Amino acid sequence: MWHAQRLVSSVVRRQHNKFLCRHYSASAALSAGPPQDIKIWYASQSGTAQLFAHQLAEGVEEELPDSDVMVQGLHEHPPESFLSSNASSKNEEEDIVNFFLVSCTGVGEVPSNGRAFFEWVMASSKSDGDSATPNDWNQVNYAVFGLGNQQAHPNHYNVIGKKLDAQLDTLGANRMQPLGLGDDGDCLDDDFDQWMEETLERLKLGVGASDTEEVKEHDENTTSTDSSSSPAEAEMDIHTERSVRNDDLPRISCPEVSILPDGTRFISKKYPTLSLKPATSDVVRHDLFFLQSSSTSKTKSNAFYSESTRMLPVIQNERLALDGGEAGMQELQISLPKDVQYISGDHLLVYPRNSDAMVQAYVDLLEVDPHAIIVKGDDDEGNSNKYPYPTGITVMETLMHCVELGAPPSPLFARTLLGRKDMDYKEEIAIPRRTIIDLVLEQKRKNNGTGKLSLEDLLYQASPMKPRYYSIASSNVQYPHTIHLAYRPIKYVSSYGYLREGVCSSYLSHKGVLTHDIDSRDRAAACIPASVVPHPTFRLPSSPETPVLMIGGGSGMAPIRSFLQERVFLSSSSSSSSSNNNGNNKFGPGILFMGYRNPHDEIYRKLVEEALECGALTDAQIVYSSGCTLPTQKTMMVSELIRENGMAVWEHMQSGGHIYICGGAYAFGVTVKAELLDLVQEHGKMTFEESEDHLRTMMDEGRFCADLAG
Numbered sequence: 001m002w003h004a005q006r007l008v009s010s011v012v013r014r015q016h017n018k019f020l021c022r023h024y025s026a027s028a029a030l031s032a033g034p035p036q037d038i039k040i041w042y043a044s045q046s047g048t049a050q051l052f053a054h055q056l057a058e059g060v061e062e063e064l065p066d067s068d069v070m071v072q073g074l075h076e077h078p079p080e081s082f083l084s085s086n087a088s089s090k091n092e093e094e095d096i097v098n099f100f101l102v103s104c105t106g107v108g109e110v111p112s113n114g115r116a117f118f119e120w121v122m123a124s125s126k127s128d129g130d131s132a133t134p135n136d137w138n139q140v141n142y143a144v145f146g147l148g149n150q151q152a153h154p155n156h157y158n159v160i161g162k163k164l165d166a167q168l169d170t171l172g173a174n175r176m177q178p179l180g181l182g183d184d185g186d187c188l189d190d191d192f193d194q195w196m197e198e199t200l201e202r203l204k205l206g207v208g209a210s211d212t213e214e215v216k217e218h219d220e221n222t223t224s225t226d227s228s229s230s231p232a233e234a235e236m237d238i239h240t241e242r243s244v245r246n247d248d249l250p251r252i253s254c255p256e257v258s259i260l261p262d263g264t265r266f267i268s269k270k271y272p273t274l275s276l277k278p279a280t281s282d283v284v285r286h287d288l289f290f291l292q293s294s295s296t297s298k299t300k301s302n303a304f305y306s307e308s309t310r311m312l313p314v315i316q317n318e319r320l321a322l323d324g325g326e327a328g329m330q331e332l333q334i335s336l337p338k339d340v341q342y343i344s345g346d347h348l349l350v351y352p353r354n355s356d357a358m359v360q361a362y363v364d365l366l367e368v369d370p371h372a373i374i375v376k377g378d379d380d381e382g383n384s385n386k387y388p389y390p391t392g393i394t395v396m397e398t399l400m401h402c403v404e405l406g407a408p409p410s411p412l413f414a415r416t417l418l419g420r421k422d423m424d425y426k427e428e429i430a431i432p433r434r435t436i437i438d439l440v441l442e443q444k445r446k447n448n449g450t451g452k453l454s455l456e457d458l459l460y461q462a463s464p465m466k467p468r469y470y471s472i473a474s475s476n477v478q479y480p481h482t483i484h485l486a487y488r489p490i491k492y493v494s495s496y497g498y499l500r501e502g503v504c505s506s507y508l509s510h511k512g513v514l515t516h517d518i519d520s521r522d523r524a525a526a527c528i529p530a531s532v533v534p535h536p537t538f539r540l541p542s543s544p545e546t547p548v549l550m551i552g553g554g555s556g557m558a559p560i561r562s563f564l565q566e567r568v569f570l571s572s573s574s575s576s577s578s579s580n581n582n583g584n585n586k587f588g589p590g591i592l593f594m595g596y597r598n599p600h601d602e603i604y605r606k607l608v609e610e611a612l613e614c615g616a617l618t619d620a621q622i623v624y625s626s627g628c629t630l631p632t633q634k635t636m637m638v639s640e641l642i643r644e645n646g647m648a649v650w651e652h653m654q655s656g657g658h659i660y661i662c663g664g665a666y667a668f669g670v671t672v673k674a675e676l677l678d679l680v681q682e683h684g685k686m687t688f689e690e691s692e693d694h695l696r697t698m699m700d701e702g703r704f705c706a707d708l709a710g
């Protein structure tokens with residue numbers, strides 16, 4: 001019952017989680033029994049693929065206890081020895097399967113820790129292989145799971161997973177399981193959970209000759225590995241998905257809730273016991289950066305932040321909203337060291353930390369000494385590579401900096417915590433954003449107050465803290481040594497009635513400012529761990545004469561502000577330095593269509609006025625979805641504004657102008673793109689497909705650029 005319900009809803013809900021497998025072939029390299037050697041590789045920018053890699057490893061260990069499982073980042077192994085390591089295993093007559101869990105970053109780019117491997121695979125050809133193992137690709141068994149975000153990156157959705165899967169197939173490797181695609185904009189955990197279940201079932205079956213029938217049938221149903229999701233393709237993929245699913249397959253068992261006699265475990269999963277050293281001090285370090293900067297601890301296992309992360313001092317943090325309301329926008333300014341640069345349009349990656357209240361709630365729940373130091377995450381064999389966090393820091397610091405305490409648990413962890421198999425993860429957990437502590441407390445209430453979550457269960461199963469991306473709201477031309485961020489502290493009541501706060505926006509909103517007389521111990525409290533992430537496809541045109549149209553919604557004003565600031569700055573510097581006083585005339589048309597929820601949210605109004613005055617903008621139309629009180633204020637959606645100006649937008653496109661769309665990926669991004677497609681059809685007399693091609697060509701030419709938050 002549970003399976004059927006889940007299957008139907010997932011097929012309807014998750015059209016994108018396609019099992020695209022044009023050349024899905026039975027694995028000739030595998031013998032009939034389950035494989036013994038499982039290598040799980042990940043390429044991850046912000047840790048999700050890595051977390052999934054470990055979850056898959058756990059699943060394999062549970063389902064195939066005799067297998068040898070390895071989890072490694074793709075950067076940890078020289079690409080050139082990939083073939084020989086697969087071949088050597090073959091010589092020992094062991095079946096080996098490689099799983100690749102790869103996310104996308106930038107604009108359809110591979111995360112930095114997978115770049116070398118990805119480039120090597122893409123440059124490889126069938127005849128490659130060293131002299132001892134010529135053309136060993138056909139000895140390689142593999143399956144790929146891609147992580148991406150469809151709404152935010154529709155034209156580059158999961159391109160890395162798709163390319164890797166297709167290239168391995170082209171090289172002659174044996175795809176032992178269809179490509180799985182996870183959408184971070186929908187329910188990534190659920191997507192992965194389902195792919196993992198099916199993958200484990202296939203592993204247990206041995207993927208031998210018995211698959212051939214199903215594979216043939218599947219081949220006939222599937223014709224494309226392309227990412228685009230036209231309705232017809234989506235429909236086709238639903239059928240495809242149905243054809244590979246089998247309701248009679250056994251599911252992963254859901255571990256029963258069991259409280260050990262000593263009360264130390266809430267659930268039955270066995271994780272290596274963590275070694276704790278008694279507390280030596282009760283000082284809580286607000287700065288994990290020392291783990292990477294101190295030369296003695298610069299080991300891989302202790303690296304938590306990405307390599308380019310720096311502690312950047314906050315020099316200003318103030319409210320921007322015109323009414324000073326609780327939900328208003330804020331601006332944070334940070335100072336950059338000389339060797340850190342950015343370009344207008346780039347992003348800043350920020351590592352937040354959990355609030356003190358949240359950390360304290362977990363400390364109380366776990367009943368551990370918060371100042372005890374975690375020294376080892378070893379298992380019985382002394383194998384510590386599974387412990388996901390730095391050692392040598394206290395329980396409290398680990399909870400504060402390293403773990404997503406405010407995020408929903410994974411589907412498996414949620415099912416385990418609730419002791420229920422009949423759970424619709426998306427509806428019951430992901431959408432209401434129920435957290436681990438919510439579920440544990442609910443269970444405790446049901447069990448008359450008994451039961452305890454162990455530190456191990458929490459640390460091995462919760463997601464690692466993810467860094468957050470912010471569009472930089474300043475121009476490097478005007479502020480080469482300062483970055484401005486515009487953000488809205490997120491606060492809302494969930495459908496279960498819990499008050500929720502955005503982890504990073506709330507972290508930023510409470511940040512103190514670095515002053516000269518600050519105590520050195522408080523310096524870290526006035527700094528944020530962050531790094532600049534280039535966004536090369538979101539740039540102002542090289543010539544200021546090129547017309548620009550900026551379309552923004554809400555906090556989409558941030559990247560638009562960086563462009564406006566740059567144009568205003570260039571305008572004033574060129575007019576002051578120009579002897580013939582024609583500086584302003586250098587700019588081509590600059591149009592702004594901007595929408596806010598209400599007039600109180602309108603930030604940077606002064607800058608817009610300044611831009612209109614100096615010619616950096618030639619037209620600015622601001623609309624509000626509600627709250628208008630003056631006759632000059634227009635209640636309208638941005639998409640309606642575009643429709644009203646359809647002809648002008650079309651002429652802008654035809655004149656070679658650039659279009660920038662900035663805002664949320666869903667309500668804003670989807671409707672704005674739909675409106676643009678409509679106007680291209682209407683004014684350009686095109687079919688829907690031609691209008692899509694038109695925008696795609698503009699995108700390829702760098703004239704249609706999006707900065708949409710997922």
Ligand SMILES: Cc1cc2nc3c(=O)[nH]c(=O)nc-3n(C[C@H](O)[C@H](O)[C@H](O)COP(=O)(O)O)c2cc1C
Pocket residue numbers: 043044045046047048049050103104105106107108109111147148149150153156157158159184188347469533
């Ligand atoms: C800056 C940035 C760029 C991204 N670019 C893409 C992209 O081009 N295509 C895509 O499908 N997803 C893209 N994503 C979505 C991520 O791939 C997705 O959130 C994934 O779960 C991240 O996994 P990771 O934590 O292992 O890196 C992007 C996310 C960010 C933050």
